[in-house]
Amino acid sequence: MSIAIKNDFESHTVDIKQYMAQLGQRARQAADVLSYANPEIKNAALLNIASAIDKHRGRIRSENGVDMQAGKSAGLEEAMLDRLLLSEVRIDAMIDGLKQIVSLADPVGEISELAYRPSGIQVGKMRVPLGVIGIIYESRPNVTIDAAGLCLKSGNASILRGGKEAIHSNQAIYRCVQQGLKQAGLPEFCVQVINTVDREAVAEMLKMNETIDVIIPRGGKSLIERVASESTIPVIKHLDGICHVYIDDRADHRKALDIALNAKTRRYGVCNAIETLLVADQIAQAVMPDLIKAFTDKQVELRGCPRACRFDPAAIAAADDEDWETEYLAPILSIKIVDDMEQAIVHINQHGSNHTDSIVTEDYTRAREFLRRVDSSSVMVNASTAFADGFEYGLGAEIGISTDKLHARGPVGLMGLTSQKYIVLGDGHIRH
Amino acid sequence: MSIAIKNDFESHTVDIKQYMAQLGQRARQAADVLSYANPEIKNAALLNIASAIDKHRGRIRSENGVDMQAGKSAGLEEAMLDRLLLSEVRIDAMIDGLKQIVSLADPVGEISELAYRPSGIQVGKMRVPLGVIGIIYESRPNVTIDAAGLCLKSGNASILRGGKEAIHSNQAIYRCVQQGLKQAGLPEFCVQVINTVDREAVAEMLKMNETIDVIIPRGGKSLIERVASESTIPVIKHLDGICHVYIDDRADHRKALDIALNAKTRRYGVCNAIETLLVADQIAQAVMPDLIKAFTDKQVELRGCPRACRFDPAAIAAADDEDWETEYLAPILSIKIVDDMEQAIVHINQHGSNHTDSIVTEDYTRAREFLRRVDSSSVMVNASTAFADGFEYGLGAEIGISTDKLHARGPVGLMGLTSQKYIVLGDGHIRH
Numbered sequence: 109m110s111i112a113i114k115n116d117f118e119s120h121t122v123d124i125k126q127y128m129a130q131l132g133q134r135a136r137q138a139a140d141v142l143s144y145a146n147p148e149i150k151n152a153a154l155l156n157i158a159s160a161i162d163k164h165r166g167r168i169r170s171e172n173g174v175d176m177q178a179g180k181s182a183g184l185e186e187a188m189l190d191r192l193l194l195s196e197v198r199i200d201a202m203i204d205g206l207k208q209i210v211s212l213a214d215p216v217g218e219i220s221e222l223a224y225r226p227s228g229i230q231v232g233k234m235r236v237p238l239g240v241i242g243i244i245y246e247s248r249p250n251v252t253i254d255a256a257g258l259c260l261k262s263g264n265a266s267i268l269r270g271g272k273e274a275i276h277s278n279q280a281i282y283r284c285v286q287q288g289l290k291q292a293g294l295p296e297f298c299v300q301v302i303n304t305v306d307r308e309a310v311a312e313m314l315k316m317n318e319t320i321d322v323i324i325p326r327g328g329k330s331l332i333e334r335v336a337s338e339s340t341i342p343v344i345k346h347l348d349g350i351c352h353v354y355i356d357d358r359a360d361h362r363k364a365l366d367i368a369l370n371a372k373t374r375r376y377g378v379c380n381a382i383e384t385l386l387v388a389d390q391i392a393q394a395v396m397p398d399l400i401k402a403f404t405d406k407q408v409e410l411r412g413c414p415r416a417c418r419f420d421p422a423a424i425a426a427a428d429d430e431d432w433e434t435e436y437l438a439p440i441l442s443i444k445i446v447d448d449m450e451q452a453i454v455h456i457n458q459h460g461s462n463h464t465d466s467i468v469t470e471d472y473t474r475a476r477e478f479l480r481r482v483d484s485s486s487v488m489v490n491a492s493t494a495f496a497d498g499f500e501y502g503l504g505a506e507i508g509i510s511t512d513k514l515h516a517r518g519p520v521g522l523m524g525l526t527s528q529k530y531i532v533l534g535d536g537h538i539r540h
Numbered sequence: 541m542s543i544a545i546k547n548d549f550e551s552h553t554v555d556i557k558q559y560m561a562q563l564g565q566r567a568r569q570a571a572d573v574l575s576y577a578n579p580e581i582k583n584a585a586l587l588n589i590a591s592a593i594d595k596h597r598g599r600i601r602s603e604n605g606v607d608m609q610a611g612k613s614a615g616l617e618e619a620m621l622d623r624l625l626l627s628e629v630r631i632d633a634m635i636d637g638l639k640q641i642v643s644l645a646d647p648v649g650e651i652s653e654l655a656y657r658p659s660g661i662q663v664g665k666m667r668v669p670l671g672v673i674g675i676i677y678e679s680r681p682n683v684t685i686d687a688a689g690l691c692l693k694s695g696n697a698s699i700l701r702g703g704k705e706a707i708h709s710n711q712a713i714y715r716c717v718q719q720g721l722k723q724a725g726l727p728e729f730c731v732q733v734i735n736t737v738d739r740e741a742v743a744e745m746l747k748m749n750e751t752i753d754v755i756i757p758r759g760g761k762s763l764i765e766r767v768a769s770e771s772t773i774p775v776i777k778h779l780d781g782i783c784h785v786y787i788d789d790r791a792d793h794r795k796a797l798d799i800a801l802n803a804k805t806r807r808y809g810v811c812n813a814i815e816t817l818l819v820a821d822q823i824a825q826a827v828m829p830d831l832i833k834a835f836t837d838k839q840v841e842l843r844g845c846p847r848a849c850r851f852d853p854a855a856i857a858a859a860d861d862e863d864w865e866t867e868y869l870a871p872i873l874s875i876k877i878v879d880d881m882e883q884a885i886v887h888i889n890q891h892g893s894n895h896t897d898s899i900v901t902e903d904y905t906r907a908r909e910f911l912r913r914v915d916s917s918s919v920m921v922n923a924s925t926a927f928a929d930g931f932e933y934g935l936g937a938e939i940g941i942s943t944d945k946l947h948a949r950g951p952v953g954l955m956g957l958t959s960q961k962y963i964v965l966g967d968g969h970i971r972h
Contacts, residue, residue, distance in 0.1 A: 140889070143913070143915070144912045144913050223934070225933070225934055227927065227932060229927055229932070231927075231932075231933045231934065234911065234912075234919075238946070239945065321945060321946075342774065360968065362968065363967075363968030366970050367968065367970060369970075370970035370971060371970075374970075374971055480576045480649055480666075481575070481576050485962060486961065486963070486964060487666075487961060487963050488963070488966065489963075489966065490967055490969070491964045491965065491970075492970045492971050494970070494971035495659065495661055495663075495969070495971050496964075500657060500659060500661070500663075500971065501657070501962065502655070502657055502663065513670050513671065513753060513959040514670070514754060514947040517962075518961065519962075527945040527946065529916065529917055529919060529949055529950065530917060530919070530933065530949075531918070531920070532918060532921070532923045532928075533921050533922070534920065534921065534922040534923025534924075534927075535795075535922055536794065536795030536798060536799065536900075536922050537922070537923045537924060537927070538799060538801075538802035538803075538806075538923075538926070539926035539927050539932065
């Protein structure tokens, strides 16, 4: 299969396998240099990129206009067109995002736990980049900058594949990235944006085990599922955000109400919003009327188990089995009355998605047990699930949230894009 | 396909898929309980297992005798028979190993980095088990106890698949494990040893993504390659141990000699022994004669680059390209004279296996640069690569050495068998 690769400097037709292989080799070479680049150089590159974006706003917006026009002609939905749009405010946000990344501590080279062993050697760990990171995302062109920035700061080369509808915007942004890298004296292939809309490029990318160390898909469930099932390279991902708040019978009423409401209604389309509210039977009589009123006031559609429905059959529809495993991403909430915390934990571990779950309780022992037993990437006590976020956790920025257990778990920031190697310091030590 | 499953309690014929699926489900259920078992209970189980092994020595040795007899009849090599043998000393070592695991701190539930955020929530990390670990190993039956003990202590259920030639020994050991678990009140399926020699069981195991969280192969390269290529479950592995010592031109001669000799000759068949010695051109004249003498005194066969051969063409044969990428696991050493550290680092990153590499130098800046740039799981300064070992690093015990970057890297001990989840403590906090 042949594709036309178009950019400012060259225009030629190459085989897609060759094209991707070349991207991989260039990324690997760039990663070798970037892995031990000094913080000053990486920060200079990030600031250069920010300046270039500021300087070339006009061009970025006009290229984005080409994408928007094509999107409209192709009949893209309004929501999709909104994600595609690069307004002045969003360009400002891209620039601010880069400056924030500059302000974060450089994780690479950090040495920890350096301790003397009985043999006399000193053993510790040094934080190192992963190498080459492949990122596959959808329509938002600003992800190009987020992803490039985080990978660069963490010393990783990146190969970025954005949505086909954003290709002109992404290429315009990419030229600013290249310029910033070159000005800082870094290889321009530290970041590469795939310049073809051919889906074959993704299939190829997911098999490049020799040149890509980890793949991060960012987008809807179908994208992530496809990537996870096809990739032979390790994937950092989360599929669903089926989050819960459990109101224990020893909960403070005010906290229970505030947290349940905030966790559902702060924003509906985000992965850390709850889909199911679990209420202990013994407190249900006391809190359900207020909960029902608060949610119906906010126009949240309620679906409940038979016990929940009994509180207000007019306000709560009967939930079916599927409701307990559905990420609505919408103003819909399922409510289940449980006998006790034991039943709540079992429900969460069985129906949840290991994302974020919170208990509201004043009971010390139950709080401890809930924290231990709930098998999710974030487990909370008396706090809203809306806090599950890289910025709120102090990671500075996040590239995604991982619900897997190996390597990164929870919000993935700069640390999640690194690994650690052992270092051993001796003074001529040999092992007897 | 049908197989006969034989054990003391039941004897029946089942489908291998069904059999493995049952093992998986039982492991998952056991893992749920084990994941929050108290340290006292896990330690009691480990000590019970140790007692049971001590008590049933006679039986273990007689079952091992059955395996040894079958091995001899099948014409197994002497080295293989030696690995298979369970002597009294090795049984003692198994018991001691369990007691050492008891003495290690329990990693599960450990909370770290718990810090207040500007929003008022407190965010930290809690260490948690991975879940179910599948371990595939070869002829040594004592691995059954090492693996079961480390998985148990780290709160993970395990499914163990030993070598077919050790099946009677493994089953005899396993009965002690079951007894110890039951006495401690833990589910007996916390540890399961596959009771069939059918290779199909391994193929099946490697696809059980729903019930197994991570696979650890322990054994020769062909086993590990097969597991890595067939498994759809994440694998913690190392393939080769192509380790290097680089003698910098600012090395102390004595340290250089001691370290090079120890790193090669302490033991030949281990992964942390060096295969290639790199010597800076400027120091070669001064150290090569001593090195050649020391190695030839130890009957180590030397193969060198043209510059190395020139020092003693009688003692050093010409190395070919393959020599730089071969794990000899034998008294053979390749020697290359390099221009400088730059060339040494490039050689190591290109030809090494990211296992363990050491520089001998008195130069501060070069030591720092070597530590940063060598992309291996252990990087050392003035210390023998023989130190790359879980016990030497203070991990207490190791289940293997990982040369991958994701998740565990270097010697994998209890920590490597766990993950971390975020915990958030609030006091009714909601996100604005």
